[in-house]
Amino acid sequence: MTRLKRNVRLVFIMFCGLFLSLLGYLTYFQVYERQKLIESSYNRRLWEQEETVTRGTIYDAKGRVLAKTVEENGAKKRVYPEGEAFGPIIGYSNKKLGRANLEQALNGELLGISQQDPMMVLRQKVLGVSKGNDVYLTIDSELQNKAYQLFRGRRGALVALDPNTGAVLALVSSPGYDPDFIEQMWESLSKDENSPLLNRAVQGLYPPGSTFKIVTLAAALESIPDIESRTYETPGHVEVNGRVIRDYEGFRPGNYDIKRAFSLSSNSVFVKVGLEVGKERLIDKAIDFGFNDKISFELPVAASRFPRFSMIGDDVELAEASIGQGKILTTPFQMAVVASAVANGGRIIKPYIVQKVVTPLGEVKNFSNPSVLKEAIDVVTANKIREYMVDVVEHGTGRAAGIKGIKVAGKTGSAENPHGKPHAWFVGFAPADNPKIAVAVVVENAGSGGTNAAPIARDVIRYFLMNGK
Template identity: 50%
Template sequence: MSNLNRNIKILFWFFSVLFFGLIAYLTYFQIYERDKLITSSYSVYNRRLIEQEKKILRGSILDRNGIVLAKSVQVDGLQKREYLDGPAFAHVIGYSRRIYQQGNTGIEKAYDRELLGMVGNDPMILLRKLIFGKGQMGNNVYLTIDKTLQDIAYKDMEGKKGAVVALNPKTGEILAMVSTPSYDPNTLGENWEEIMTSSEHVVLNRATQGLYPPGSVFKIVTTAAVLTYNPELYDKTFYCKGYIIVDGNRINNFGGIAHGIEDFKQAFYRSCNSFFIQAGLDLGSENLQTIAYAFGLDKRVPLEIDTTKNQFPPIDGKSDLAETSIGQGKMLVTPLTMALVASAVANDGVIMKPYLMKYVADPISGAVIEKSTPSQYLNPISKKVADAIKQLMIGAVNDKEGTGKAAQIPGITVAGKTGTAENPHGDPHAWFVGFAPAENPQIVVSVIVENGGEGGKVAAPIARDIIRAYLTK
């Protein structure tokens, strides 16, 4: 009998442990993992969300001024997603095709719960929906994007490969984000295989996921390192022969141009490789690497949609330091990252965290359910250093020898830096980063045109068009 009682107690405690373990397991997922599991965009077979998609009229996506960019309509009893400015917004908005077991991307993925009406279930809002017979509608997502700027950027980039990012340096709001070549999300159903396997990689968001050598736009970072760690270098002059030899390797200026005797300002305006290589060698790899990391060049930029981590390997030797000083070598960055680098100069040394969602609103009452708040991301340089670089960037656009003259706008002071980044896969990439008005910056623009050649001739005019449209609208 005693053995029987002992066995019963063992079984009792065994099943009790299993029972409480199951409760703890379910409680953990209910409290901590519930939302992730429910709305996981990677799980295209998530039946709960597929059923939710069938019942709920997915909310609309609008630009910052209330212009509808994506909406759902009922066609023969089935829900159809319409993208009203398809290719121009394809990489920002993405697509929603979970119901076809093809998942979702972009804003459609990031704000899936909001668009399905799975947040903000305030009792009064629900009551209003019931009264108005609108209980089966998702919430609307308003973006920080300005449709006018987006369309201008897309038009200027048509026929080119590359990306454009425009943002407000004071808040981090992204005003435009374009990647080309693009695709039409309205035709995904009939062209899925062709689009997904395109040799042009049309689904890749080059603005946030494309990795490129920054070329001479990186000289902003080299200058920041000089002014922060070795400011006496700023007052030195240098005799430019059109090339410089480091460890037996000859590195030329663009076009082999010899500038003669020049100071730091002239070297920045002309984007002289020889001068900046010597500055980098005098500065040292540790200082340059430290400031690069402070700018986030070794990080993944935080954003609601997918971003790729920048690559900035440790600098190894004099030759590597020489190439890194002018934005060549092993480093690779995204166009969004270089927009943030320029925004630090525009915003007194502070980089604000970028974001795409302005607010989420109830479709009936217009009540705001969620709202983004500006926050600091990084603070790589002091205001004094930022102000000094700003003056150099103004000169690069407005000086008679400046490489960025094509970005000039009558009546508006534009600050900028060009780049012509060599790459092993063809002609150089054309870069331009800049902001305006320089006295009180309201917009920063980063442009890259793959294999475009000279940044001052190809990328700068695109940035000019976007800045002019934003400041003169």
């Protein structure tokens, strides 16, 4: 009898444990995963809901329509007036293919099922409202189209931010696609070697090349007290444990201070600087700027990578990292955040693309309050780097980014990659003394950043300052 009681007790305890596990499992999904499950593109009930609820409209910052629902022959259809420049950002909402990009990320708002005030929900039901919320983005469609056209079909990306608020002004991925024809073109788009379905601005990972020298410079200014009074002699190359790293063709051997070496983008000098900064301080500074961490944003952003050096690694890894080569990979979005931090005095400000959401009853939910995530560098260091970046455009490799009457700060880069010609980079901001726009541009396999990326940044900056807010 005693043994029977013990067995009954064990069975009872086991079932209690299973019951509590099930209760915890259901509670987790009800509390933490509820909204994600409701808004998932795999939830077929949402397509049924779209039969009774008109999906909200997506507008740009100036109220131009980017996506809306129309009725044709009694059937609802989603249309995208701005075409392929917006495909990688807006995405699509299609019964056969599902949803992508902002159409997916904002699905709850556009269908009016996102978490909101219960009284608001009740009022909409009482009034018989059958429309989702309208969403206003921070992007100016004219600036977006202008930037997209500048790529002329070449593979690449551009990100433009307001460095003071974090608002996304343009988010270009080239080539793009027209969401109006996504179903008809799906097979060819998905097989296209140029990957038009990939949003390169947030998901493309590239070696940053010499644009990373901004981070190396920041670490040097903070950790080497007399760095600005030093001169570095270079024959145009440097050898590190048998690995020869050369300056670009045409670089003149000689003596360079850190400002001139930055302006002319000397690899050999910055390798020497990086070796003195050291592994840990360079890694820490990269992390301060946002590497190895996911950027919180409405669209998923690939984490930029600054891998820890191997235990048996030598100084070659550090040398390559100091000039943005080796194992470092970054998104154009991350490099725009780096440029913004220098522009605004050293702060990493949370980027955002949704300006506001307006319900069918006129209630407005604003998302435009700037949020400082952390300080990457202090104001003194930021101002010094700004001075150096101005010199890059006025006297160095970034002259093609110059704009008459406007002081531009920038840094060029030509990032070597194992799959072809170097990627062309430019990051910068303007006006340098009162920044209103920060940009990052990458053109794949285009060679020199000063020749191929800087002019795109120049034209976007000029267009924004002449026609923007």
